[in-house]
Amino acid sequence: MNTPLSALSDTSTPSFSPLYRQIKALILQRLQAGEWKPGEPIPSEMDLAARFRVSQGTVRKAIDELAADNLVVRRQGRGTFVATHTEQHVQYRFLKLVPDSGDLNTEGPAERTIVDCKRLRAAADVARALSLRTGDAVLQVRRVLAYGGVPTILEDLWLPGVSFKGLTAERLAGWRGPMYSLFEAEFGVHMVRAEEKIRAVLPDDAQAVLLGITSATPLLSVERVAYTYHDTPMELRRGLYRTDTHHYRNQLG
Amino acid sequence: MNTPLSALSDTSTPSFSPLYRQIKALILQRLQAGEWKPGEPIPSEMDLAARFRVSQGTVRKAIDELAADNLVVRRQGRGTFVATHTEQHVQYRFLKLVPDSGDLNTEGPAERTIVDCKRLRAAADVARALSLRTGDAVLQVRRVLAYGGVPTILEDLWLPGVSFKGLTAERLAGWRGPMYSLFEAEFGVHMVRAEEKIRAVLPDDAQAVLLGITSATPLLSVERVAYTYHDTPMELRRGLYRTDTHHYRNQLG
DNA sequence: TAGTGGTCTAGACCACATA
DNA sequence: ATGTGGTCTAGACCACTAC
Numbered sequence: 301m302n303t304p305l306s307a308l309s310d311t312s313t314p315s316f317s318p319l320y321r322q323i324k325a326l327i328l329q330r331l332q333a334g335e336w337k338p339g340e341p342i343p344s345e346m347d348l349a350a351r352f353r354v355s356q357g358t359v360r361k362a363i364d365e366l367a368a369d370n371l372v373v374r375r376q377g378r379g380t381f382v383a384t385h386t387e388q389h390v391q392y393r394f395l396k397l398v399p400d401s402g403d404l405n406t407e408g409p410a411e412r413t414i415v416d417c418k419r420l421r422a423a424a425d426v427a428r429a430l431s432l433r434t435g436d437a438v439l440q441v442r443r444v445l446a447y448g449g450v451p452t453i454l455e456d457l458w459l460p461g462v463s464f465k466g467l468t469a470e471r472l473a474g475w476r477g478p479m480y481s482l483f484e485a486e487f488g489v490h491m492v493r494a495e496e497k498i499r500a501v502l503p504d505d506a507q508a509v510l511l512g513i514t515s516a517t518p519l520l521s522v523e524r525v526a527y528t529y530h531d532t533p534m535e536l537r538r539g540l541y542r543t544d545t546h547h548y549r550n551q552l553g
Numbered sequence: 554m555n556t557p558l559s560a561l562s563d564t565s566t567p568s569f570s571p572l573y574r575q576i577k578a579l580i581l582q583r584l585q586a587g588e589w590k591p592g593e594p595i596p597s598e599m600d601l602a603a604r605f606r607v608s609q610g611t612v613r614k615a616i617d618e619l620a621a622d623n624l625v626v627r628r629q630g631r632g633t634f635v636a637t638h639t640e641q642h643v644q645y646r647f648l649k650l651v652p653d654s655g656d657l658n659t660e661g662p663a664e665r666t667i668v669d670c671k672r673l674r675a676a677a678d679v680a681r682a683l684s685l686r687t688g689d690a691v692l693q694v695r696r697v698l699a700y701g702g703v704p705t706i707l708e709d710l711w712l713p714g715v716s717f718k719g720l721t722a723e724r725l726a727g728w729r730g731p732m733y734s735l736f737e738a739e740f741g742v743h744m745v746r747a748e749e750k751i752r753a754v755l756p757d758d759a760q761a762v763l764l765g766i767t768s769a770t771p772l773l774s775v776e777r778v779a780y781t782y783h784d785t786p787m788e789l790r791r792g793l794y795r796t797d798t799h800h801y802r803n804q805l806g
Numbered sequence: 807t808a809g810t811g812g813t814c815t816a817g818a819c820c821a822c823a824t825a
Numbered sequence: 826a827t828g829t830g831g832t833c834t835a836g837a838c839c840a841c842t843a844c
Contacts, residue, residue: 318812319813319814320814344828346828354815355814355815355816356815357814357815357816358814358815360831361813363830370806374830374831375822375823375829375830376822376823376829376830376831377824377828377830377831378822378823378824378828378830379823380830394805396803493804493805495802495803495805496802496803496805497800497801497802498751498796498801499773499796499801500772500796501771501796502771518753518754518772519753520773541753543751543752543753547750547751547752548751548752549748549749549750549751550649550749550751550803551748552647552746552747552748552749552777553746571831571832572833597809597810597811598810598811599809607833607834608833608835609834609835610833611832627812628811628841628842629810629811629812629840629842630809630811630843631809631810631842632809632810632842633810
Protein backbone atom coordinates (compact mmCIF):
# COMPACT_ATOMS: atom_id res chain seq x y z
CA MET A 301 0.00 0.00 0.00
CA ASN A 302 1.08 3.58 0.46
CA THR A 303 4.13 4.15 2.56
CA PRO A 304 5.35 7.61 1.62
CA LEU A 305 7.20 7.62 4.90
CA SER A 306 8.56 4.82 6.96
CA ALA A 307 6.20 4.48 9.85
CA LEU A 308 3.00 2.90 8.60
CA SER A 309 2.16 -0.38 10.28
CA ASP A 310 5.00 0.39 12.62
CA THR A 311 2.91 -0.41 15.62
CA SER A 312 5.61 -1.11 18.17
CA THR A 313 7.89 1.93 18.20
CA PRO A 314 6.89 4.92 20.34
CA SER A 315 7.43 7.23 17.35
CA PHE A 316 4.45 5.87 15.46
CA SER A 317 2.13 8.48 14.05
CA PRO A 318 -0.75 8.11 11.62
CA LEU A 319 -0.28 8.85 7.97
CA TYR A 320 -2.26 12.07 8.00
CA ARG A 321 -0.05 13.41 10.75
CA GLN A 322 3.04 12.61 8.75
CA ILE A 323 1.50 14.47 5.82
CA LYS A 324 0.76 17.35 8.16
CA ALA A 325 4.40 17.42 9.24
CA LEU A 326 5.52 17.49 5.60
CA ILE A 327 3.22 20.41 4.81
CA LEU A 328 4.41 22.16 7.96
CA GLN A 329 8.02 21.78 6.85
CA ARG A 330 7.19 23.50 3.56
CA LEU A 331 5.30 26.25 5.34
CA GLN A 332 8.24 26.89 7.60
CA ALA A 333 10.64 26.82 4.65
CA GLY A 334 8.58 29.60 3.10
CA GLU A 335 7.68 27.56 0.04
CA TRP A 336 4.22 29.17 0.26
CA LYS A 337 4.06 32.66 1.76
CA PRO A 338 1.38 34.05 4.12
CA GLY A 339 -1.73 34.93 2.15
CA GLU A 340 -0.81 32.68 -0.77
CA PRO A 341 -2.71 29.51 -1.63
CA ILE A 342 -1.16 26.13 -1.00
CA PRO A 343 -1.68 23.41 -3.63
CA SER A 344 -5.11 21.84 -3.87
CA GLU A 345 -5.99 18.73 -1.92
CA MET A 346 -5.94 16.63 -5.08
CA ASP A 347 -2.53 18.01 -5.98
CA LEU A 348 -1.06 17.31 -2.55
CA ALA A 349 -2.61 13.85 -2.52
CA ALA A 350 -0.88 13.06 -5.79
CA ARG A 351 2.46 14.43 -4.57
CA PHE A 352 2.41 12.44 -1.37
CA ARG A 353 0.76 9.39 -2.96
CA VAL A 354 -2.08 9.27 -0.47
CA SER A 355 -5.82 9.67 -0.82
CA GLN A 356 -7.48 13.06 -0.83
CA GLY A 357 -9.18 12.17 2.43
CA THR A 358 -5.86 11.78 4.20
CA VAL A 359 -4.61 15.13 2.94
CA ARG A 360 -7.93 16.62 4.02
CA LYS A 361 -7.47 15.41 7.57
CA ALA A 362 -3.94 16.80 7.66
CA ILE A 363 -5.18 20.19 6.44
CA ASP A 364 -8.08 20.02 8.90
CA GLU A 365 -5.58 20.01 11.74
CA LEU A 366 -3.49 22.77 10.20
CA ALA A 367 -6.65 24.85 9.90
CA ALA A 368 -7.58 24.08 13.53
CA ASP A 369 -4.09 25.30 14.51
CA ASN A 370 -4.71 28.54 12.60
CA LEU A 371 -1.81 27.84 10.27
CA VAL A 372 -3.94 27.80 7.12
CA VAL A 373 -7.38 29.06 6.18
CA ARG A 374 -9.83 27.15 3.98
CA ARG A 375 -12.06 29.03 1.56
CA GLN A 376 -14.68 27.03 -0.24
CA GLY A 377 -14.41 27.18 -3.97
CA ARG A 378 -11.13 29.09 -3.85
CA GLY A 379 -8.55 26.96 -2.08
CA THR A 380 -6.53 26.77 1.11
CA PHE A 381 -4.37 29.75 2.05
CA VAL A 382 -1.44 30.30 4.38
CA ALA A 383 -2.68 32.16 7.45
CA THR A 384 -1.64 35.78 7.83
CA HIS A 385 -2.00 38.60 10.35
CA THR A 386 -2.64 41.02 7.49
CA GLU A 387 -6.26 40.29 6.65
CA GLN A 388 -8.84 42.62 8.08
CA HIS A 389 -10.96 40.24 10.07
CA VAL A 390 -8.12 38.48 11.85
CA GLN A 391 -6.00 41.56 12.55
CA TYR A 392 -4.87 41.95 16.13
CA ARG A 393 -5.66 38.28 16.73
CA PHE A 394 -3.50 38.29 19.85
CA LEU A 395 -4.82 41.55 21.31
CA LYS A 396 -7.53 40.72 23.84
CA LEU A 397 -8.11 44.22 25.19
CA VAL A 398 -11.54 45.47 24.11
CA PRO A 399 -13.55 48.58 24.96
CA ASP A 400 -16.06 48.19 27.79
CA SER A 401 -18.76 49.50 25.48
CA GLY A 402 -18.37 46.35 23.46
CA ASP A 403 -18.15 48.30 20.24
CA LEU A 404 -16.36 46.08 17.83
CA ASN A 405 -16.43 48.66 15.08
CA THR A 406 -13.15 50.16 16.22
CA GLU A 407 -10.71 47.67 14.76
CA GLY A 408 -7.49 47.92 16.72
CA PRO A 409 -5.85 50.90 18.33
CA ALA A 410 -6.37 54.17 16.53
CA GLU A 411 -3.02 55.84 17.23
CA ARG A 412 0.38 54.29 17.68
CA THR A 413 3.50 56.11 18.81
CA ILE A 414 6.98 54.65 18.75
CA VAL A 415 8.70 55.91 21.88
CA ASP A 416 11.98 54.12 21.44
CA CYS A 417 13.69 51.59 19.19
CA LYS A 418 17.25 50.46 19.79
CA ARG A 419 19.63 47.57 19.54
CA LEU A 420 21.23 46.19 22.67
CA ARG A 421 22.47 43.04 24.31
CA ALA A 422 19.91 40.73 25.83
CA ALA A 423 19.58 40.65 29.60
CA ALA A 424 19.28 37.22 31.16
CA ASP A 425 15.48 37.14 31.40
CA VAL A 426 14.97 38.38 27.84
CA ALA A 427 17.51 35.91 26.51
CA ARG A 428 15.83 33.03 28.30
CA ALA A 429 12.40 33.90 26.93
CA LEU A 430 13.75 34.07 23.36
CA SER A 431 16.00 31.00 23.64
CA LEU A 432 19.05 33.19 23.14
CA ARG A 433 22.21 33.63 25.18
CA THR A 434 22.65 36.49 27.58
CA GLY A 435 24.38 39.25 25.66
CA ASP A 436 23.08 38.27 22.23
CA ALA A 437 21.89 41.13 20.05
CA VAL A 438 18.23 42.02 20.42
CA LEU A 439 16.05 44.84 19.19
CA GLN A 440 14.04 46.64 21.83
CA VAL A 441 10.98 48.69 20.99
CA ARG A 442 8.80 50.79 23.25
CA ARG A 443 5.52 52.18 22.01
CA VAL A 444 2.22 53.60 23.18
CA LEU A 445 -1.17 52.67 21.74
CA ALA A 446 -4.07 55.07 22.15
CA TYR A 447 -7.80 54.85 21.58
CA GLY A 448 -9.57 58.10 20.79
CA GLY A 449 -6.62 60.14 21.96
CA VAL A 450 -6.39 58.28 25.29
CA PRO A 451 -3.10 56.42 25.83
CA THR A 452 -4.15 52.94 26.86
CA ILE A 453 -1.33 50.48 26.25
CA LEU A 454 2.38 50.87 26.92
CA GLU A 455 4.43 48.08 25.39
CA ASP A 456 8.05 47.05 25.49
CA LEU A 457 9.05 44.32 23.11
CA TRP A 458 12.22 42.44 22.30
CA LEU A 459 13.08 40.70 19.03
CA PRO A 460 16.08 38.52 18.11
CA GLY A 461 18.54 40.86 16.38
CA VAL A 462 19.53 38.23 13.83
CA SER A 463 16.02 37.79 12.46
CA PHE A 464 15.14 41.47 12.35
CA LYS A 465 18.11 43.16 10.73
CA GLY A 466 17.19 46.55 9.34
CA LEU A 467 14.12 47.15 11.46
CA THR A 468 14.10 50.78 12.58
CA ALA A 469 11.76 53.19 14.35
CA GLU A 470 11.04 54.82 10.99
CA ARG A 471 9.88 51.59 9.36
CA LEU A 472 7.75 50.77 12.37
CA ALA A 473 6.19 54.24 12.42
CA GLY A 474 5.54 54.20 8.68
CA TRP A 475 3.82 50.83 8.63
CA ARG A 476 0.06 50.73 8.29
CA GLY A 477 -1.50 47.76 10.01
CA PRO A 478 -0.47 45.38 12.76
CA MET A 479 3.16 44.91 13.67
CA TYR A 480 2.85 41.17 13.08
CA SER A 481 1.84 41.98 9.54
CA LEU A 482 5.06 43.95 9.10
CA PHE A 483 7.05 41.01 10.46
CA GLU A 484 5.51 38.74 7.83
CA ALA A 485 5.95 41.07 4.90
CA GLU A 486 9.43 42.40 5.63
CA PHE A 487 11.14 39.70 7.65
CA GLY A 488 9.36 36.48 6.76
CA VAL A 489 8.45 35.83 10.39
CA HIS A 490 4.93 34.54 10.91
CA MET A 491 3.69 34.35 14.50
CA VAL A 492 1.62 31.24 15.02
CA ARG A 493 0.68 31.26 18.68
CA ALA A 494 1.51 33.03 21.92
CA GLU A 495 1.42 32.58 25.67
CA GLU A 496 0.56 35.32 28.12
CA LYS A 497 1.15 35.76 31.85
CA ILE A 498 -1.10 38.37 33.38
CA ARG A 499 -0.71 40.24 36.62
CA ALA A 500 -2.03 43.34 38.35
CA VAL A 501 0.64 45.97 39.02
CA LEU A 502 1.21 49.60 39.78
CA PRO A 503 3.26 51.56 37.24
CA ASP A 504 6.51 53.27 38.02
CA ASP A 505 6.73 57.01 37.47
CA ALA A 506 8.06 56.84 33.92
CA GLN A 507 5.31 54.41 32.89
CA ALA A 508 2.63 56.51 34.55
CA VAL A 509 3.77 59.60 32.63
CA LEU A 510 3.66 57.81 29.30
CA LEU A 511 0.11 56.63 29.99
CA GLY A 512 -1.02 59.93 31.46
CA ILE A 513 -2.08 58.46 34.79
CA THR A 514 -0.91 58.52 38.38
CA SER A 515 1.26 55.76 39.76
CA ALA A 516 -1.66 54.78 42.02
CA THR A 517 -3.68 53.47 39.06
CA PRO A 518 -3.56 49.67 38.91
CA LEU A 519 -2.76 48.24 35.48
CA LEU A 520 -2.73 44.85 33.82
CA SER A 521 0.76 43.57 33.22
CA VAL A 522 0.68 41.27 30.21
CA GLU A 523 3.85 39.38 29.38
CA ARG A 524 3.61 37.64 26.04
CA VAL A 525 5.96 35.26 24.27
CA ALA A 526 5.02 34.80 20.62
CA TYR A 527 6.12 31.75 18.65
CA THR A 528 6.63 31.08 14.98
CA TYR A 529 6.66 27.60 13.40
CA HIS A 530 7.93 24.67 15.45
CA ASP A 531 7.49 26.53 18.73
CA THR A 532 10.38 28.87 18.10
CA PRO A 533 10.01 31.96 20.33
CA MET A 534 10.45 35.13 18.27
CA GLU A 535 9.14 37.92 20.42
CA LEU A 536 8.92 38.88 24.07
CA ARG A 537 6.41 41.61 24.79
CA ARG A 538 5.61 43.28 28.09
CA GLY A 539 2.48 45.37 28.01
CA LEU A 540 0.78 47.59 30.56
CA TYR A 541 -2.96 47.88 29.89
CA ARG A 542 -5.27 50.49 31.33
CA THR A 543 -8.52 48.85 32.37
CA ASP A 544 -10.67 51.80 33.29
CA THR A 545 -12.30 52.00 29.86
CA HIS A 546 -11.21 48.63 28.45
CA HIS A 547 -11.00 45.07 29.70
CA TYR A 548 -9.13 41.91 28.80
CA ARG A 549 -11.60 39.47 27.31
CA ASN A 550 -11.05 35.73 27.47
CA GLN A 551 -13.06 32.80 26.24
CA LEU A 552 -12.84 29.57 28.21
CA GLY A 553 -13.76 26.39 26.36
CA MET B 554 -31.48 8.79 0.13
CA ASN B 555 -31.25 9.51 3.82
CA THR B 556 -33.34 12.38 5.03
CA PRO B 557 -33.69 11.86 8.75
CA LEU B 558 -34.54 15.51 9.02
CA SER B 559 -36.08 17.86 6.55
CA ALA B 560 -33.24 19.96 5.28
CA LEU B 561 -31.10 17.82 3.00
CA SER B 562 -30.84 19.17 -0.54
CA ASP B 563 -32.63 22.20 0.78
CA THR B 564 -30.14 24.49 -0.84
CA SER B 565 -32.16 27.68 -0.98
CA THR B 566 -33.32 28.37 2.56
CA PRO B 567 -30.95 30.20 4.93
CA SER B 568 -31.52 27.52 7.56
CA PHE B 569 -29.67 24.84 5.60
CA SER B 570 -27.12 22.89 7.58
CA PRO B 571 -25.22 19.75 6.67
CA LEU B 572 -26.45 16.40 7.86
CA TYR B 573 -23.69 15.87 10.38
CA ARG B 574 -24.56 19.18 12.02
CA GLN B 575 -28.20 18.12 12.30
CA ILE B 576 -27.04 14.91 13.94
CA LYS B 577 -24.87 16.98 16.26
CA ALA B 578 -27.92 19.04 17.21
CA LEU B 579 -29.91 15.91 17.94
CA ILE B 580 -27.18 14.52 20.18
CA LEU B 581 -26.90 17.89 21.89
CA GLN B 582 -30.62 17.87 22.62
CA ARG B 583 -30.28 14.52 24.33
CA LEU B 584 -27.26 15.71 26.28
CA GLN B 585 -29.17 18.73 27.51
CA ALA B 586 -32.18 16.59 28.37
CA GLY B 587 -29.89 14.57 30.62
CA GLU B 588 -30.49 11.33 28.71
CA TRP B 589 -26.81 10.58 29.28
CA LYS B 590 -25.24 12.03 32.43
CA PRO B 591 -21.74 13.51 32.83
CA GLY B 592 -19.18 10.74 33.04
CA GLU B 593 -21.46 8.19 31.38
CA PRO B 594 -20.88 6.76 27.90
CA ILE B 595 -23.09 7.77 25.02
CA PRO B 596 -24.12 5.07 22.53
CA SER B 597 -21.49 3.82 20.11
CA GLU B 598 -21.05 5.40 16.70
CA MET B 599 -22.58 2.36 15.01
CA ASP B 600 -25.54 2.51 17.33
CA LEU B 601 -26.15 6.20 16.75
CA ALA B 602 -25.71 5.75 13.00
CA ALA B 603 -28.44 3.10 13.04
CA ARG B 604 -30.75 5.26 15.14
CA PHE B 605 -30.42 8.27 12.92
CA ARG B 606 -30.22 6.25 9.69
CA VAL B 607 -26.97 7.79 8.55
CA SER B 608 -23.52 6.38 7.96
CA GLN B 609 -21.04 5.94 10.76
CA GLY B 610 -18.83 8.57 9.13
CA THR B 611 -21.50 11.21 9.51
CA VAL B 612 -22.02 10.42 13.17
CA ARG B 613 -18.26 10.49 13.57
CA LYS B 614 -18.06 14.01 12.21
CA ALA B 615 -20.87 15.14 14.51
CA ILE B 616 -19.08 13.66 17.52
CA ASP B 617 -15.79 15.17 16.33
CA GLU B 618 -17.34 18.60 16.73
CA LEU B 619 -18.86 17.78 20.10
CA ALA B 620 -15.45 16.61 21.25
CA ALA B 621 -13.84 19.79 19.92
CA ASP B 622 -16.40 21.76 21.94
CA ASN B 623 -15.43 19.80 25.07
CA LEU B 624 -18.93 18.38 25.42
CA VAL B 625 -17.85 14.76 25.08
CA VAL B 626 -14.57 12.88 25.44
CA ARG B 627 -13.50 10.04 23.18
CA ARG B 628 -11.57 7.11 24.59
CA GLN B 629 -10.24 4.59 22.15
CA GLY B 630 -11.44 1.10 22.72
CA ARG B 631 -13.89 2.21 25.43
CA GLY B 632 -16.39 4.59 23.94
CA THR B 633 -17.41 8.25 23.97
CA PHE B 634 -18.28 9.83 27.33
CA VAL B 635 -20.18 12.91 28.42
CA ALA B 636 -17.65 15.51 29.58
CA THR B 637 -17.44 16.24 33.28
CA HIS B 638 -15.62 18.57 35.64
CA THR B 639 -15.12 15.71 38.05
CA GLU B 640 -12.24 13.84 36.46
CA GLN B 641 -8.82 14.50 37.85
CA HIS B 642 -7.00 15.76 34.79
CA VAL B 643 -9.65 18.26 33.72
CA GLN B 644 -10.50 19.58 37.15
CA TYR B 645 -10.45 23.34 37.50
CA ARG B 646 -10.64 23.65 33.72
CA PHE B 647 -11.75 27.27 34.01
CA LEU B 648 -9.22 28.33 36.63
CA LYS B 649 -6.28 29.97 34.87
CA LEU B 650 -4.37 31.15 37.92
CA VAL B 651 -1.15 29.17 38.29
CA PRO B 652 1.81 29.45 40.65
CA ASP B 653 4.77 31.42 39.33
CA SER B 654 7.01 28.46 40.07
CA GLY B 655 5.21 26.58 37.35
CA ASP B 656 4.68 23.60 39.61
CA LEU B 657 1.76 21.76 38.17
CA ASN B 658 1.80 19.12 40.88
CA THR B 659 -0.47 21.19 43.10
CA GLU B 660 -3.82 20.46 41.54
CA GLY B 661 -6.19 23.27 42.42
CA PRO B 662 -6.38 25.32 45.58
CA ALA B 663 -5.48 23.49 48.76
CA GLU B 664 -7.87 25.15 51.21
CA ARG B 665 -11.33 26.53 50.58
CA THR B 666 -13.36 28.54 53.06
CA ILE B 667 -17.01 29.45 52.63
CA VAL B 668 -17.37 32.96 54.00
CA ASP B 669 -21.02 33.45 53.21
CA CYS B 670 -23.92 31.76 51.46
CA LYS B 671 -27.37 33.32 51.29
CA ARG B 672 -30.46 33.73 49.17
CA LEU B 673 -31.44 37.17 47.99
CA ARG B 674 -33.09 39.06 45.14
CA ALA B 675 -30.97 39.73 42.10
CA ALA B 676 -29.66 43.25 41.57
CA ALA B 677 -29.94 44.61 38.05
CA ASP B 678 -26.41 43.75 36.94
CA VAL B 679 -26.54 40.22 38.33
CA ALA B 680 -29.95 39.63 36.75
CA ARG B 681 -28.73 40.83 33.37
CA ALA B 682 -25.71 38.54 33.42
CA LEU B 683 -27.87 35.52 34.28
CA SER B 684 -30.74 36.39 31.91
CA LEU B 685 -33.06 36.82 34.89
CA ARG B 686 -35.28 39.69 35.95
CA THR B 687 -34.22 42.14 38.61
CA GLY B 688 -35.55 40.84 41.92
CA ASP B 689 -35.56 37.16 40.92
CA ALA B 690 -34.24 34.78 43.55
CA VAL B 691 -30.52 34.09 43.41
CA LEU B 692 -28.04 32.33 45.62
CA GLN B 693 -24.96 34.31 46.56
CA VAL B 694 -21.78 32.66 47.78
CA ARG B 695 -18.57 34.22 48.99
CA ARG B 696 -15.48 32.12 49.55
CA VAL B 697 -11.73 32.31 49.91
CA LEU B 698 -9.26 29.95 48.24
CA ALA B 699 -5.81 29.56 49.70
CA TYR B 700 -2.60 27.92 48.55
CA GLY B 701 -0.25 26.72 51.26
CA GLY B 702 -2.09 28.72 53.87
CA VAL B 703 -1.89 31.95 51.86
CA PRO B 704 -5.32 33.37 50.93
CA THR B 705 -5.06 34.02 47.19
CA ILE B 706 -8.53 34.19 45.65
CA LEU B 707 -11.64 35.91 46.97
CA GLU B 708 -14.75 34.98 44.99
CA ASP B 709 -18.34 36.10 44.99
CA LEU B 710 -20.69 34.08 42.87
CA TRP B 711 -24.36 34.18 42.01
CA LEU B 712 -26.53 31.27 40.87
CA PRO B 713 -30.16 31.21 39.70
CA GLY B 714 -32.24 30.29 42.74
CA VAL B 715 -34.59 28.12 40.74
CA SER B 716 -31.86 25.77 39.52
CA PHE B 717 -30.02 25.47 42.82
CA LYS B 718 -32.69 24.81 45.40
CA GLY B 719 -31.27 23.26 48.52
CA LEU B 720 -27.69 24.42 48.08
CA THR B 721 -26.32 25.53 51.44
CA ALA B 722 -23.00 26.59 52.94
CA GLU B 723 -22.79 23.20 54.64
CA ARG B 724 -23.09 21.24 51.39
CA LEU B 725 -20.54 23.51 49.74
CA ALA B 726 -18.11 23.17 52.63
CA GLY B 727 -18.54 19.42 52.77
CA TRP B 728 -17.92 18.81 49.08
CA ARG B 729 -14.59 17.38 47.99
CA GLY B 730 -13.53 18.55 44.56
CA PRO B 731 -14.41 21.45 42.30
CA MET B 732 -17.66 23.36 42.76
CA TYR B 733 -18.59 22.64 39.14
CA SER B 734 -18.39 18.97 39.99
CA LEU B 735 -20.93 19.50 42.78
CA PHE B 736 -23.22 21.33 40.38
CA GLU B 737 -23.17 18.33 38.04
CA ALA B 738 -23.70 15.68 40.67
CA GLU B 739 -26.32 17.40 42.81
CA PHE B 740 -28.12 19.79 40.49
CA GLY B 741 -27.65 18.38 37.00
CA VAL B 742 -26.02 21.57 35.79
CA HIS B 743 -23.00 21.05 33.56
CA MET B 744 -20.96 24.15 32.69
CA VAL B 745 -19.81 23.99 29.12
CA ARG B 746 -17.95 27.24 28.52
CA ALA B 747 -17.32 30.61 30.12
CA GLU B 748 -16.35 34.17 29.31
CA GLU B 749 -14.11 36.30 31.46
CA LYS B 750 -13.51 40.04 31.70
CA ILE B 751 -10.28 40.90 33.43
CA ARG B 752 -9.24 44.16 35.01
CA ALA B 753 -6.66 45.48 37.46
CA VAL B 754 -8.17 46.94 40.62
CA LEU B 755 -7.44 47.89 44.21
CA PRO B 756 -9.46 46.06 46.88
CA ASP B 757 -11.74 47.79 49.32
CA ASP B 758 -11.01 47.38 53.01
CA ALA B 759 -13.24 44.34 53.54
CA GLN B 760 -11.71 42.55 50.57
CA ALA B 761 -8.19 43.39 51.72
CA VAL B 762 -8.85 41.92 55.15
CA LEU B 763 -10.18 38.66 53.73
CA LEU B 764 -7.06 38.30 51.56
CA GLY B 765 -4.68 39.43 54.28
CA ILE B 766 -3.23 42.28 52.25
CA THR B 767 -3.31 46.06 52.30
CA SER B 768 -5.71 47.97 50.10
CA ALA B 769 -2.73 49.27 48.16
CA THR B 770 -2.03 45.83 46.64
CA PRO B 771 -3.28 45.67 43.04
CA LEU B 772 -5.35 42.60 42.22
CA LEU B 773 -6.79 40.95 39.17
CA SER B 774 -10.54 41.38 38.94
CA VAL B 775 -11.95 38.42 37.00
CA GLU B 776 -15.63 38.52 36.14
CA ARG B 777 -16.82 35.23 34.71
CA VAL B 778 -20.14 34.17 33.23
CA ALA B 779 -20.39 30.40 32.89
CA TYR B 780 -22.81 28.77 30.45
CA THR B 781 -24.46 25.40 30.31
CA TYR B 782 -25.89 23.85 27.14
CA HIS B 783 -27.37 26.12 24.48
CA ASP B 784 -25.56 29.15 25.81
CA THR B 785 -27.71 29.43 28.91
CA PRO B 786 -25.87 31.51 31.56
CA MET B 787 -25.93 29.71 34.90
CA GLU B 788 -23.32 31.44 37.02
CA LEU B 789 -21.87 34.88 37.53
CA ARG B 790 -18.59 34.90 39.40
CA ARG B 791 -16.48 37.84 40.46
CA GLY B 792 -13.01 36.91 41.63
CA LEU B 793 -10.12 38.88 43.06
CA TYR B 794 -6.79 37.18 42.38
CA ARG B 795 -3.51 37.94 44.11
CA THR B 796 -0.73 37.96 41.55
CA ASP B 797 2.35 38.28 43.72
CA THR B 798 2.98 34.54 43.80
CA HIS B 799 0.63 33.45 41.00
CA HIS B 800 -0.27 34.66 37.53
CA TYR B 801 -3.14 34.27 35.10
CA ARG B 802 -1.98 32.10 32.23
CA ASN B 803 -3.53 32.36 28.78
CA GLN B 804 -2.84 30.58 25.53
CA LEU B 805 -3.42 32.48 22.31
CA GLY B 806 -3.96 30.40 19.19
C1' DT C 807 -12.88 -12.83 21.42
C1' DA C 808 -15.83 -9.08 20.79
C1' DG C 809 -16.70 -4.31 20.63
C1' DT C 810 -15.08 0.32 20.62
C1' DG C 811 -12.99 4.32 18.45
C1' DG C 812 -8.98 5.50 14.85
C1' DT C 813 -7.21 5.44 10.19
C1' DC C 814 -7.29 5.05 5.22
C1' DT C 815 -9.32 4.60 0.91
C1' DA C 816 -12.43 5.39 -3.21
C1' DG C 817 -16.12 7.40 -5.33
C1' DA C 818 -20.22 10.20 -5.71
C1' DC C 819 -22.41 14.43 -5.41
C1' DC C 820 -23.07 19.41 -3.56
C1' DA C 821 -21.79 24.37 -2.87
C1' DC C 822 -19.05 28.04 -4.18
C1' DA C 823 -15.86 30.98 -6.89
C1' DT C 824 -13.84 32.21 -11.09
C1' DA C 825 -13.32 32.55 -15.89
C1' DA D 826 -17.47 25.04 -17.76
C1' DT D 827 -13.96 24.07 -14.63
C1' DG D 828 -11.76 23.54 -10.36
C1' DT D 829 -11.89 24.22 -5.53
C1' DG D 830 -13.23 22.72 -0.89
C1' DG D 831 -17.54 20.44 1.67
C1' DT D 832 -20.46 16.49 2.50
C1' DC D 833 -21.86 11.70 2.57
C1' DT D 834 -21.30 6.98 1.96
C1' DA D 835 -19.31 2.16 2.25
C1' DG D 836 -15.95 -0.92 3.38
C1' DA D 837 -11.49 -2.43 5.00
C1' DC D 838 -8.20 -2.75 8.44
C1' DC D 839 -5.66 -1.12 12.87
C1' DA D 840 -5.28 -0.08 17.94
C1' DC D 841 -7.06 -0.29 22.32
C1' DT D 842 -10.00 -2.09 26.18
C1' DA D 843 -12.63 -5.29 28.52
C1' DC D 844 -14.17 -9.82 29.31
